[in-house]
Amino acid sequence: MKARVTVMLKSGVLDPQGEAVRHALGSLGFQGVNGVRQGKVIELDLAEADPAKAEAEVKAMCDKLLANTVIESYRVEVL
Template identity: 75%
Template sequence: MTKALVTVMPKAGVLDPQGKAIGHALGTLGFEGVGEVRTGKVIELELAEADPAKAKALAEEMARKLLANTVIESFRVELA
């Protein structure tokens, strides 16, 4: 078994209203010095593939086909 973590984030230039709301809320709570806030998601996959290179390629294919909207989101895959 191989565990893969897929991190999906909005691409640069894509509006992130949730990130803006979080940034504003942090400011109202007294947290200073917080710049831009971007939100995304992390998807943890447990894969039966034992070969790390094949597992990473499989997770990348899953991300391209379903987990990320590649028009407005980027993704990265890490094996844990």
């Protein structure tokens, strides 16, 4: 079973990486980019076959390792 985790900085947390991308896009001539936020996506290939159990396991992984829940929020999709 596959799962995808998307981790983004919470809104309100400064995102210098996104800001750098926004600036670079402007330098390349792309107008009208009002904001950029950059996060990470983690695709997991799990042995677990039950979707509910897989989701619970992935959420535990996020809380323990994949996301810093003080400043980041995460979203889990079981595919």
